[in-house]
Structures are given as structure tokens and as C-alpha cells.
Amino acid sequence: MSDNYDISSKRVTATGAVGIGRARIRMVVATLSGAGRITLTSGSGGVTKIDLDFGAAGTYDIMLPGTGTLFESDPFVATATNVTAQTLFWS
16 A cells, blocks of 8 residues: 655745745755755754755755655755755655
């Protein structure tokens, strides 16, 4: 038996609230102009849930293991160093 989920996505280009409410992030696609970092917290100033470092410019597809990472509060982009854009996929 397979699990079926409704998946949504949102593209963000800056730090701040993502604006999707409580969510389970399942994948991040990020485009960077150089070496950089993405830090996502559960709400502003909340617990760091995803913290990714990138060594070079490029587009990266990051599938989160299992059922993804649960954000009890609206996901918040705390750090987006050299990030041109990122698309978050969630259910």
C-alpha cells in the first residue's frame, strides 16, 4: 500500500516567513549564485529544522528522508546566503 499526499509548492526569493502555515517540508530545490547556506526554522526565531550548506553555484534538489520535516509553525527562511531562489515542496 502506498501513501498518497497532496503536495504543494512555493517559490521564495528572500528571507522571512514562507506563509504556508504548519507544514511538512518534503523537498527543497535551491538555485545559488555561489557557495551558500539555507537555514529554515519553525517560525521566526524558532527551532532550526533544516540547515544546508552548498559548496558552489548551481541548482540543487534536496529530498528529505522519510516523510519530510515537520514545521509546527510557519516555516521561516532565517538564512539564504547566495540563494537566488528556493522552491519548497510540502504537504
